Amino acid sequence: MNRARGSGTLRAAGLLLVVGTLLVGCSQGYNDKRGKGDAPVKGKAGDNTPVEVYNFPDGFGNLATKCVGHGFRAYVTTNADAPSNVQIVEDKACAG
Structure with a gap:
């Protein structure tokens, strides 16, 4: 009985380790340091023209x-x- 319980605990710990590693690995590509959190743009040649922003209450x-x-x-x-x-x-105002 003790052996089965130990084996289940070991499997659970291994699963937790794998899931934790995946979560940490996935979070490395996300950079929200400046509040952007946007995806990288190939060649850094994206459209950086300004946007109109409408702020709403918190x-x-x-x-x-x-x-x-x-x-x-x-x-x-x-x-x-x-x-x-x-x-x-x-x-139509965006044509051109």
Whole structure:
């Protein structure tokens, strides 16, 4: 009986070690030092034009918008307690 209990404890400890290692390894690529937490851009040649930001009171997601591509506008919400929400819609003002 003691041997079975020890074996189960050893397996649980091994599983915990594997899961912990995976979680630590995955978190190494995430850098939110400046509040961005964005993905790397190949060649660092992304579109760095400014966005329009609409701040909402604490507890509500802020809204950012800008033209993306040709003829499209992106709307992105941010909130520390919820995942980001992205909507891309056609916008004739963004053509060109």
